[in-house]
Amino acid sequence: MPIAKTTLAALAAATMLVGLAGPASAQQEPLTGDLRIFLDTSNPAPRATMEDMIARFQEMHPDLAIETTIIDREAYKTQLRNFLSANAPDVATWHAGNRMAPYVEAGLLEDVSDLWDEETSRLLASSKASMTIDGKQWGVPYTYYQWGVYYREDLFQQYGLSEPETWDQFKDNCQTLLDNGVKCFAIGTKFLWTAAGWFDYINLRTNGYEFHMDLTAGRVPWTDERVRATFANWRELIDMNAYIDNHTSYSWQEALPFMVQGDAAMYLMGNFVVAPLREAGLTDDQIGFHQFPAIDDSIPMAEDAPTDTFHIPAQAQNKEAARAFLRYVVDAENQSIINAQLGQLPINSAATIEDDEFLAEGFEMLSNAHALAQFFDRDAPAEMAKAGMEGFQEFMVRPDNLDAILQRLERVRQRVY
Amino acid sequence: MVAVATPPKEAARKAEAPTAFGGYWRRNQLKLAPWLFLAPGAAMFLLYVIFPIVQSFQISFYEWDGLGAKEWVGLRNYEELWWDDAFYTSLRNNVIWLVLYLLAIPAGLFIALFLNQTVAGIRIYKSLFFFPFVISQVVVGLVFAWFYDPTFGLFNELLGVFGLGPVAVLGDPDLVTYGIIAAGLWPQTAYCMILYLTGLNAVDPEQIEAGRLDGAKGWRMLWYVVLPQLRPATFIAFVVTIIGALRSFDLVSVMTAGGPFGESRVLAYYMFEVALSEYGFRMGYGAAIAVVLFLIMMIYIAFFLTKMYRDEKGV
Numbered sequence: 001m002p003i004a005k006t007t008l009a010a011l012a013a014a015t016m017l018v019g020l021a022g023p024a025s026a027q028q029e030p031l032t033g034d035l036r037i038f039l040d041t042s043n044p045a046p047r048a049t050m051e052d053m054i055a056r057f058q059e060m061h062p063d064l065a066i067e068t069t070i071i072d073r074e075a076y077k078t079q080l081r082n083f084l085s086a087n088a089p090d091v092a093t094w095h096a097g098n099r100m101a102p103y104v105e106a107g108l109l110e111d112v113s114d115l116w117d118e119e120t121s122r123l124l125a126s127s128k129a130s131m132t133i134d135g136k137q138w139g140v141p142y143t144y145y146q147w148g149v150y151y152r153e154d155l156f157q158q159y160g161l162s163e164p165e166t167w168d169q170f171k172d173n174c175q176t177l178l179d180n181g182v183k184c185f186a187i188g189t190k191f192l193w194t195a196a197g198w199f200d201y202i203n204l205r206t207n208g209y210e211f212h213m214d215l216t217a218g219r220v221p222w223t224d225e226r227v228r229a230t231f232a233n234w235r236e237l238i239d240m241n242a243y244i245d246n247h248t249s250y251s252w253q254e255a256l257p258f259m260v261q262g263d264a265a266m267y268l269m270g271n272f273v274v275a276p277l278r279e280a281g282l283t284d285d286q287i288g289f290h291q292f293p294a295i296d297d298s299i300p301m302a303e304d305a306p307t308d309t310f311h312i313p314a315q316a317q318n319k320e321a322a323r324a325f326l327r328y329v330v331d332a333e334n335q336s337i338i339n340a341q342l343g344q345l346p347i348n349s350a351a352t353i354e355d356d357e358f359l360a361e362g363f364e365m366l367s368n369a370h371a372l373a374q375f376f377d378r379d380a381p382a383e384m385a386k387a388g389m390e391g392f393q394e395f396m397v398r399p400d401n402l403d404a405i406l407q408r409l410e411r412v413r414q415r416v417y
Numbered sequence: 418m419v420a421v422a423t424p425p426k427e428a429a430r431k432a433e434a435p436t437a438f439g440g441y442w443r444r445n446q447l448k449l450a451p452w453l454f455l456a457p458g459a460a461m462f463l464l465y466v467i468f469p470i471v472q473s474f475q476i477s478f479y480e481w482d483g484l485g486a487k488e489w490v491g492l493r494n495y496e497e498l499w500w501d502d503a504f505y506t507s508l509r510n511n512v513i514w515l516v517l518y519l520l521a522i523p524a525g526l527f528i529a530l531f532l533n534q535t536v537a538g539i540r541i542y543k544s545l546f547f548f549p550f551v552i553s554q555v556v557v558g559l560v561f562a563w564f565y566d567p568t569f570g571l572f573n574e575l576l577g578v579f580g581l582g583p584v585a586v587l588g589d590p591d592l593v594t595y596g597i598i599a600a601g602l603w604p605q606t607a608y609c610m611i612l613y614l615t616g617l618n619a620v621d622p623e624q625i626e627a628g629r630l631d632g633a634k635g636w637r638m639l640w641y642v643v644l645p646q647l648r649p650a651t652f653i654a655f656v657v658t659i660i661g662a663l664r665s666f667d668l669v670s671v672m673t674a675g676g677p678f679g680e681s682r683v684l685a686y687y688m689f690e691v692a693l694s695e696y697g698f699r700m701g702y703g704a705a706i707a708v709v710l711f712l713i714m715m716i717y718i719a720f721f722l723t724k725m726y727r728d729e730k731g732v
Contacts, residue, residue: 050568077695081484102698138712190588190676246567248677249588377696386696394678397590408502 031061035321036089037068040076043239045275049341050288057328059067064321084108088313090322096130096307096373098216098381100138103311109138110312115326116140123348124330127307130374139311140330145271145344146362147304147375153288155182155265163290167233170293174242177265184242185403186264188250189396192389196376197268199392200304203230205295209302211369216379218417222409233295235399249399256280268292270306274358275343289358291365300370306378307347387412426666433554470711477704483692494705500511503679504706507687510594511663511713514683516604517598518662525609526647530639532610533617543614551606558671561600562587587673590680597668597681605661609654617643652724659717663710684710 043049047070058066069089071079076093083089084103094100103109113136121128127141156162156173159180164170174184189195203212207226215227237243244258253276258264260280267273277287294301310329312322321338328334335346340354345363353363366372377385391405442449471613477494479487532543549557564572567585574580586596620643628642644651666685668676675682675690682690684706692703 074695078693085484101486102482106482108484129712191674192676246583246585249565249567249585347612381697390515390678393676397677411500 008107029320029360031324033064033318033321035064035066035318035325036111037066037325038083038089038092039068039070040073040074040093042070042072042076046342049338052341053329053334053338056334057325060328061321061324065411081108084313084315088315090312090316090318091325092313094139094309094310094311095374096127096139096141096309097378099374100309100311100380101133101252101381104133104138108314110314110316110322111136112139112312112323112326113137115323115330120330123332123350125349126372127347130307131309135198139309140310140326141307141347142329142335143339143342143344144208144305144347144366145309146366147201147268147270147292147306148365149266149290150277150364150416151266151288151290151294152259152262152274153283154285154286156260156288158182163288166297167295168291171236171240171268174237174240178240178242182262183244183258183264184237184240184243184266186255186258186267187243187253188248188252189247189393190249190251192253192386192393193375193377194252194269195392195396196385196389197270197304198234199230199388200373200376201268202234202294202295203227204302204373205292206230206233208299209373212302216376217303218381218384218413221348222406222413227406231395231399231406234395235402238396238399243396248393270304271344271358271362284357289361301370302371302373303366304375305345305361305366305369305372306375354376381416383416384409384412473704473707473711475704476700477702477708479701481700482698483700484698490701494702497702498705498709503682503687504684506679507684507706508682509681510681511665513594514598514601514662514665515659517595518601518658518665519655521602521605521658522651524606525611525654526601526613526651528606528610529613529617533614547607547611549604550611552604554604554667555671557600557604558668559595561603561668562672565596587681588677590677593673593677593681597665597672599659600672601665601668605658608657612650612654612657613647616647620646651729654716656721659693660714663714663717684713 011119037054039047039050041047050070051068053068054068079104079129080092080094084092085106085108087098088108094103104172116124116128116137118130122288124131124141127144128137131137131139131141149407155177159176159182161173161176162169164173177184187194187198200212203215206229207215211220211226215224220227244255244264247255252269252273255264256273256276257280259267260277260282274287276349278284291301291303310326312319312326316322330348332346332348332350335348335351339346339351342354343354343359345353345359345366353359373379376388380388391409394401419552437633476487478489478491480490480493481487520637521543528546532539564570565586567573567583567588573583574587584592584703586592624642624646624653625638628638633642664685665683666689669681669683669686673681675686688706688710689697691699691706
């Protein structure tokens with residue numbers, strides 16, 4: 001008995017010494033045990049990227065038994081709450097902003113403020129706010145991407161159009177296309193969120209970032225005149241018949257052929273649309289990108305740029321290894337590599353950006369942006385997001401229902417917040 | 418019955434040295450045995466059916482996101498249902514489903530009568546007609562979604578032949594529910610057909626013969642001689658079709674996810690959406706919807722049970 005006690009005491013002391021030695025030497029200590037990682041990056045390219053990244057981390061820590069589970073992106077959204085509250089992994093992917101709020105409030109995510117030391121905070125400054133709840137940070141970002149208007153450059157040349165800078169030019173371009181039998185915008189609203197992209201941009205341009213944030217945070221009633229102004233602007237496009245017909249039947253991928261075949265000329269989307277457009281046979285000469293044009297000159301331009309993140313569940317078993325992994329995720333060199341593969345933008349400002357015209361344009365646009373919004377369904381709480389996106393879709397089909405839609409959204413707002 | 422009544426050897430030996438329990442067992446064996454046989458099934462039924470039902474009732478009085486603490490809100494979830502447009506849309510769609518789904522019964526009967534002949538290769542035809550019931554509802558949903566596709570789908574090609582269309586069935590809020598029901602009727606008709614084919618096998622040839630001697634044929638024969646004998650099959654077809662219509666979920670989920678803007682929702686799907694989908698997690702509200710759906714189903718279940726009870730007593 002006494003011997004066992006002494007051993008225990010010695011062990012405890014040793015552990016404390018290691019703990020006291022600080023992060024610098026802790027990183028040198030070889031990591032052991034299991035590290036279970038759950039990922040939602042189920043599409044082929046991101047999947048390969050993540051597997052690569054984990055393989056490189058494994059090389060650095062050969063004694064660590066890493067077990068990776070990749071879950072279908074849509075299924076992940078519903079499974080997350082289950083596995084966070086029972087049988088949690090050590091590391092899990094998710095999204096920044098309001099999308100992580102319920103899990104933080106339920107105490108399911110680990111406070112990782114210690115990873116956000118001064119230097120890291122400086123390098124990741126652009127996303128720190130969206131990772132912060134109650135003054136603490138609950139995860140680290142690994143990528144983000146710009147939203148904007150992707151268009152068929154060859155069609156624009158054919159009809160003598162140029163990248164619009166004002167709302168009027170935007171509509172004039174559209175009218176020219178319509179006169180030539182080409183729809184302006186491809187869109188598939190079957191899964192609703194694509195319509196939210198349009199709402200985000202028209203609202204950001206009509207009322208500005210601060211108002212948009214107030215609205216998604218529930219501080220402004222949906223029946224406000226300024227919200228109506230946004231919908232009035234949107235309606236101008238709808239009344240022109242600018243969108244492809246029957247968009248409620250398609251997912252965003254199913255609407256791509258319209259742009260590829262030249263039946264529609266533009267697509268408001270995140271940068272992830274470039275890869276499938278290229279795969280469908282369009283060359284970079286045929287694809288162009290421009291910022292969503294200004295509607296009101298006095299309003300500074302803010303952009304949508306959703307951030308994807310890594311988190312440590314509160315019930316994780318191997319938090320030491322998980323922290324090491326998160327440190328590796330935000331590392332500038334690693335972020336350069338994975339974002340080059342993902343075709344997206346690194347958060348770490350010391351990372352280099354892949355030589356790609358869309359990434360370069362997007363990076364420049366985001367660097368000069370007045371502010372960055374996450375996206376409607378990440379800025380607004382889930383219930384509000386769902387009701388809102390359904391309302392947007394209904395508005396795109398039946399714009400005359402606007403009053404009923406806004407009243408419904410207002411009722412939801414009063415209940416949710 | 419005789420086999421049960423004969424006391425097995427074990428029991429006989431026990432009877433020689435009667436204990437208090439052995440004596441009780443011997444006296445009540447006939448009464449107890451069925452309950453013993455029922456016990457495992459009843460336990461499962463209690464655990465997986467009755468208990469969740471009670472739990473749903475209970476949860477429907479709380480506001481709960483499935484993670485945090487439950488908050489007692491009394492009848493507030495039901496009050497919210499009362500004002501919820503989406504709930505009425507789902508309810509309306511459920512009624513449409515209920516009415517139109519019943520078309521599967523006459524359609525199934527018609528096909529069964531048609532296939533109830535002795536022709537070479539009739540089994541192949543029967544299999545072909547039964548085939549849709551064998552494939553998964555998810556596959557049925559996918560196939561019909563492609564069929565309805567406004568740009569590339571076969572349905573619009575067909576309409577095009579008559580100079581009509583294109584119609585975006587699944588994208589049109591007025592048509593979408595009917596489109597999904599049409600897809601659902603495909604396997605359901607096959608199911609009713611099988612029920613009737615089995616029923617037709619049991620039709621008494623002597624009665625047909627007698628009817629024929631009395632000059633009955635065609636519709637009169639069907640109405641007065643065949644259909645009365647098919648009554649058990651009709652009853653089962655009625656029950657499964659109504660239950661099938663009320664629990665419709667998979668086709669809605671696969672074909673439209675409730676869209677466009679919730680116009681194709683039914684109660685079961687709305688419950689799932691509210692309680693378990695990506696933007697949902699309102700367990701209390703979902704449970705309230707489930708309770709309403711359960712009560713509606715209860716009407717039919719009660720009808721079904723009383724009918725069964727009366728029939729059994731009649732025998």
